[in-house]
Amino acid sequence: MxxxxxxxxxxxxxxxxxxxxxxxxxxxxxxxxxxxxxxxxxxxxxxxxxxxxxxxxxxxxxxxxxxxxxxxxxxxxxxxxxxxxxxxxxxxxxxxxxxxxxxxxxxxxxxxxxxxxxxxxxxxxxxxxxNAMEEAQAYASLIRRMAYTQDKAATAVGKSRSHVANTLRLLQLPDAVQDHVLFGRLTAGHARAILAAAFPEVLAQTIVDKGLSVREAESLAKAKSDAPKKGSGPRRAPKDTDTAALEADLEEALGMSVDIADRGGAGEIRIRYATLEQLDELCRKLTRA
Missing domain, CATH: 3.90.1530.30 (Conserved hypothetical protein from pyrococcus furiosus pfu- 392566-001, ParB domain)
Known part of the structure; x- marks a missing residue:
């Protein structure tokens, strides 16, 4: 062997x-x-x-x-x-x-x-x-079947760890959006543009119906995110550069979506995982730390 x-x-x-x-x-x-x-x-x-x-x-x-x-x-x-x-x-x-x-x-x-x-x-x-969706599913299967970390999976397939981590994030999308990617109606770029949106299914259908480019999809997702919600409190202030950079660093390290809500030095960190394997890996990293 x-x-x-x-x-x-x-x-x-x-x-x-x-x-x-x-x-x-x-x-x-x-x-x-x-x-x-x-x-x-x-x-x-x-x-x-x-x-x-x-x-x-x-x-x-x-x-x-x-x-x-x-x-x-x-x-x-x-x-x-x-x-x-x-x-x-x-x-x-x-x-x-x-x-x-x-x-x-x-x-x-x-x-x-x-x-x-x-x-x-x-x-x-x-x-x-x-297809990017099949690629994400393949990485998830490899990690699950072979008990690999993201680092080991990346080495096995000859890709960077960040590529594997970012591709795995597509599994956080709702099934309807994943189907759009799987059957070529949306690209991986479109999917990443709406990954953190509040209503990705609605945005995905709009992108498909209007044939929007990735850049247009990013603008649409940002506009929906910035729009004040009916009956809600005052709109949250945009994140400063340091917070956004820290989110990006954590997402790179964890391979998961990270949201930091800072309120004058106190707040919370939300980490979204798409599979139980990702949760297990997160727990291992936190307990090792």
Whole structure:
């Protein structure tokens, strides 16, 4: 197992590079081979759930003209002897089915469940076109499944800790807003613009209906935040630069939304967590301090 784990954090290309030294054989336990497509099945724990039809159609066209240029990564099926489960490359497998391929090139590796899951997450989050919501869910799953801290998860996927933390914050959004991001109606920039808003669902629908840019979404969220509420007391004064900077520093350190309400030297700090794993990590950090 230690030998296989050296590939983690360097992406699927590193694993494929290592496999080039493995000689081809008719029935290798590990290595590249051609496998009948009906013997390959999707991974039920695949981090990526949304495969746009246009994306698959474009890849299908490429496969029809050029074939599959990079083997998919599979492991022997833990459920059905003689068959295989996809670890990475489901898009290519789906497009190959559309293109009518009978066999596909595949790199076979003997992987346990945890190792296969970790590689699947790494391969997906290193893709530039991965949906931000799926990326956030993948980080949360990796942290939960592997008992990782945000630092360790960031190292495993080759991203900065701040990127992982800021992406995880998207899970604090209501389900309706997450769906807008998942299906491409909103970008991650739009989502971050309304993350701390009082009524993110309403703002999200307005942004979608009017086709607002991220900059316009930020202005709308700020205007709604600054507007005095009917029946409320006097509007809260805007936060000074030091308080805003401290909030940003805490959010960077914790990977969670932080709100500081200071009233002449006394006040409160509110920290919003999106998952029980985030709460556990916060408790660990506070007790260590």
């Amino acid at each position: 230690a030998e296989g784990r050296r590939g983690l954090g360097r992406g699927l290309s590193a694993l494929l590079g290592e496999a080039e030294e493995i000689p081809h054989a008719a029935e290798p336990a590990n290595g590249v081979r051609e496998i009948p497509i009906e013997l390959i099945h999707r991974n039920p724990e695949q981090p990526r759930r949304h495969f746009p039809d246009a994306e698959i159609a474009e890849l299908e066209s490429s496969i029809r003209s050029q074939g599959i240029l990079q083997p998919i990564l599979v492991r022997p099926s833990p459920r059905t002897p003689g068959e295989f489960e996809i670890v990475a490359g489901e898009r290519r497998w789906r497009a190959a089915q559309k293109a009518g391929l009978a066999i596909v090139p595949a790199l076979v590796r003997a992987l346990d469940d945890d190792h296969a899951f970790e590689i699947a997450v790494i391969e997906n989050v290193q893709r530039e076109d991965l």
